[in-house]
Amino acid sequence: MKNNKVYEADDQMISLIRDNYNVLQSLGSFGINLGFGDKTVDETCKDNNVDTYTFLTVVNFTINDYFNPDDSEKLSMPTLMQYLEASHVYFLDYQLPTIRKQLEDAxxxxxxxxxxxxxxYDEYAREVKKHMKYEERMLFPYVKGLINGEASSNYDVTTFSKHHGQTDTKLKELKNIILKYLPGDTLRNNKLTATLYCIYNNETWLGLHAKVEDEIFVPAIRRLESRIKQSNVAKNISSMVFKGVQENGNILSDREKEVIISLVQGMSNKEIADHLFISTNTVITHRRNIARKLQIHSTAGLTIYAIVNGLVDISSVKL
Ligand SMILES: [Fe+2]
Ligand SMILES: [Fe+2]
Structure with a gap:
């Protein structure tokens, strides 16, 4: 249902519904109840503790296909999560059982x-339930973790995307059978027609739900993932530098720095001794002192330390 108007915070909420009654379904999922009078979108969202920007993003996307991925930075992930979770509840606990009753009656x-x-129909419902329960079990907790700054090592949004398939094949089949092969009297025909309307509506709704997940939620998760990765790297680096300074007792001597530089360039103790005109035993003593001061024992660890602290340039290190 496209009408090409991109809705804004100052528009009246009632005008959105008048223009596109499909927005009604989104309202419930955002936790916005009816009875908003003449309030604007922004006022209604604020009354219901919903992030206005995220609400408008979803509404404009579902109505007009309008979404600029660059704007995903401004989305509220908790609001988006709340919307998707509530959509699942609406779908599994209300929409699927309601259509089932209607179909059974027909x-x-x-x-x-x-x-x-x-x-x-039950097979279709089972498939949808499986799809949504997977998201509730794997994806949503993962995103909640990201919101709290935790990155999981065994799950990511690429894994989710790869398996995020369609679930409506059985519904299409069901529609076809009803349309093509079910004869009946007028009463049954009316009941079936009404049920078909609901099934079409349900199909559209589910398609849009998946589209919001693929085109808004997934890019927003990716952004969050990379932000957390970057901040973890920054945290590790700063803790390494801090640790270096803290646990030194005192700063490394110039000779110790020279030993580190030689080590990270791949020299053996003997080669370092020759290079610095000192004995191998002195090199070993320096290495022991370096390890004690920095609490770093491996060459790999010293290499990171040397790069982070500017002793060597990353391009001069054999990685
Ligand atoms: Fe979902
Ligand atoms: Fe999904």
Whole structure:
């Protein structure tokens, strides 16, 4: 349902619904109740503790396909999460059972045929449930972790994206069977027509839900992931530098620095001794003192220390 108007914070909430009644479904998922009078989108969102920008992003995207990925920086991840989680609840606990009842009422008289149709619907419902439960079990906790600054080592949004498939094949099949093969009297025909409307609506809704996940949620998660990765690297570096200064007792001597520089360039104790015109035993003593001062024992660790503290340039190190 495109109308090409990009809604803004100052628009009246009621005008959004008048223009696009589909927005009603989003309202519930954002936790916005009806009864907002003549308030603007911004006022209504604030009354309901919903981030206005995120609300408008989802609404404009679902109505007009309008979304600029550069804007994902400004999205509120908690609001987006709340929206997606509530959408699942709405879908699993309300929409699927409601359509089931309606369908059952329309086909119940068909005995065997009706039972087969219900089986097909139940299979579809099971698939959707499996899809959503996976997201609730894996993706949502992962994103909540990211929001709290924790990066998981065994899950990421690329893994999610790879497996985020479609779930509506069985529903399409069901629609086709009803449309093409189910004969009936007027009453049943009316019931089936009403059910089909709901099924089409349900299909659109689920498609949009998946689209919001793929095109808004996934890029926003990627952004969050890279921000956390960067801040973890920065934290590690600063703690390494801090540790170096703190635990030294005193700063490394120039000779110790020279030993580190030689070590990270791949020299053996003997080569370092020759290079610095000192004995191998003195090199070993320097190395022991360096390890004690820095609490870094491996060459790999010393290499990182040397790069971070500007003793060597990363290009001169054999990685
Ligand atoms: Fe979902
Ligand atoms: Fe999904």
């Amino acid at each position: 086909v119940i008289q068909d005995d065997g045929l009706g039972k087969l149709i219900m089986n097909l």
